[in-house]
Amino acid sequence: MNVTRGFAGRPRVRNDGLPPGQYDAGDDWPVLSAEVTPELAPAQWTFTVDGLVAEPRTWSWDEAHALPPSAYEGDIHCVTSWSKFGVRFGGVSLDAFLGPVRPAAETTHALAYSHTGYTTNLPLADLTGGRAWIVWEYGDGPLPAEHGGPARLLVPHLYFWKSAKWIAGIRLLDHDEPGFWEQNGYHHRGNPWEEQRYSGD
Amino acid sequence: MTETPTPPFPPTAPAPSTRFAVPGRIAVSDRTAATWQRATLTEVRRETPHASTFRFAVPRWEGHLPGQHLMLRLRAQDGYVAQRHYSIASPPDDTGHVELTLDHVDGGEVSGWFHTVAKPGDEVELRGPLSGFFAWPGDRPALLLGAGSGVVPLMSMVRHHRARKLSVPLRLLVSARGPEELIYASEYGPETTTVFTRSAPPGTPVGRVSAARVERLLADPPEGGWEAYVCGSNGFAEHASRLLVGAGQPVDRIRIERFG
Numbered sequence A: 001m002n003v004t005r006g007f008a009g010r011p012r013v014r015n016d017g018l019p020p021g022q023y024d025a026g027d028d029w030p031v032l033s034a035e036v037t038p039e040l041a042p043a044q045w046t047f048t049v050d051g052l053v054a055e056p057r058t059w060s061w062d063e064a065h066a067l068p069p070s071a072y073e074g075d076i077h078c079v080t081s082w083s084k085f086g087v088r089f090g091g092v093s094l095d096a097f098l099g100p101v102r103p104a105a106e107t108t109h110a111l112a113y114s115h116t117g118y119t120t121n122l123p124l125a126d127l128t129g130g131r132a133w134i135v136w137e138y139g140d141g142p143l144p145a146e147h148g149g150p151a152r153l154l155v156p157h158l159y160f161w162k163s164a165k166w167i168a169g170i171r172l173l174d175h176d177e178p179g180f181w182e183q184n185g186y187h188h189r190g191n192p193w194e195e196q197r198y199s200g201d
Numbered sequence B: 001m002t003e004t005p006t007p008p009f010p011p012t013a014p015a016p017s018t019r020f021a022v023p024g025r026i027a028v029s030d031r032t033a034a035t036w037q038r039a040t041l042t043e044v045r046r047e048t049p050h051a052s053t054f055r056f057a058v059p060r061w062e063g064h065l066p067g068q069h070l071m072l073r074l075r076a077q078d079g080y081v082a083q084r085h086y087s088i089a090s091p092p093d094d095t096g097h098v099e100l101t102l103d104h105v106d107g108g109e110v111s112g113w114f115h116t117v118a119k120p121g122d123e124v125e126l127r128g129p130l131s132g133f134f135a136w137p138g139d140r141p142a143l144l145l146g147a148g149s150g151v152v153p154l155m156s157m158v159r160h161h162r163a164r165k166l167s168v169p170l171r172l173l174v175s176a177r178g179p180e181e182l183i184y185a186s187e188y189g190p191e192t193t194t195v196f197t198r199s200a201p202p203g204t205p206v207g208r209v210s211a212a213r214v215e216r217l218l219a220d221p222p223e224g225g226w227e228a229y230v231c232g233s234n235g236f237a238e239h240a241s242r243l244l245v246g247a248g249q250p251v252d253r254i255r256i257e258r259f260g
């Protein structure tokens, strides 16, 4: 790629936490969702794990909150090229939901879906082993509705479109099934460190 | 009485159907959209004191649907790369060219370069078109609501509607701070209602888009109803989409593009 005449970019400090092609959004937290922000009260929120499992199960808000709490502190990266450093989300590790349903041995992938109808696919390995959460707290407060409150999926090691807002459930599958943005040309996995933005990357 | 357990989903159960319909198929292959191509700036047109349109020759552009956006990147001498998304302002039939309209964001890295350095002959790189969701192939009645530079992808739709002399109903509501900030001011026709939020010519009311205004916009719906497209800042997108829902527009027929 050629140098753009007269473009220097803004003065920057080297930041090893910034994946390629990303910039530090600082205090900003852009909102990027294609749908209308739903008015979803915690009492109406449920989270279901089904598909290839021995015992499909649905948790209510209170039941989910009774699980052992787990927090994520670190960075998040959006495919629209902003990254946000040192954020804190509180909720429950996804392992705490996957354990009791007993996923079948042939499970390879999952499809996360939201209360609005949004879907996104993930390899199961990206959701287990303490790498994914259901979160309802941001900083010291509740997760704002426009950022997915009352609860969203959080998979911080992948681009943020994988972290489905207003999460309603996860369906375990023995194959990969593209979700909403993936059907719209986005990459199936979305690893920010490998710049997996669009299909073909 | 025995309890009937809910059977688990069979392994081949289809995905829960998404309530977002994907309009038309993007006319180009994903492979093309994944390829960076060189674009040469051929013309700069001032729209308002803070926004200009940048016209590019992109010889290998394979077309887009009105409403789609692209990814643009600039590279500094030391290898630093900045990339941003921009909606496409031009209609699909503008063969070999695309136009973008950029707001000059205070302290903005990319928009700053465009507004203070760029001149015809300069080269940048872009890839696209991206996202088939916020796109309108011209197939169904469309209600367009935009604010500030959020009008850019909507203008591509309006231009497409005109260029193809489509008869499918199209209505545009565009919000700007004041008349001098209104992008594409000379191009609007009877399909357009303008709303000024800070200053307006004498006799024109000033203020945010109101519920009454949106109700009037939704009045006399065409057969099959409207497909609504909302574009702008997140504040505007939240406000306008809530008004639409309040006025009876189904949530699954509202498509939103937020500029961050």
Ligand SMILES: Cc1cc2nc3c(=O)[nH]c(=O)nc-3n(C[C@H](O)[C@H](O)[C@H](O)COP(=O)(O)OP(=O)(O)OC[C@H]3O[C@@H](n4cnc5c(N)ncnc54)[C@H](O)[C@@H]3O)c2cc1C
Pocket: A010, A024, A025, A026, A080, B069, B084, B085, B086, B087, B088, B101, B102, B103, B104, B105, B106, B107, B108, B109, B110, B111, B112, B149, B152, B153, B257, B258, B259, B260
């Ligand atoms: C789908 C989509 C379509 C879009 N379409 C359009 C369009 O048609 N027209 C349009 O004008 N925009 C559009 N945008 C917005 C566009 O992508 C850019 O966000 C916008 O042009 C600003 O980029 P920038 O590089 O000029 O500003 P940035 O450099 O990203 O700065 C943005 C703000 O953050 C501040 N900032 C960020 N980092 C720093 C730092 N390190 N130091 C100091 N200040 C900082 C800046 O001062 C500024 O206020 C679109 C966005 C999306 C997601």
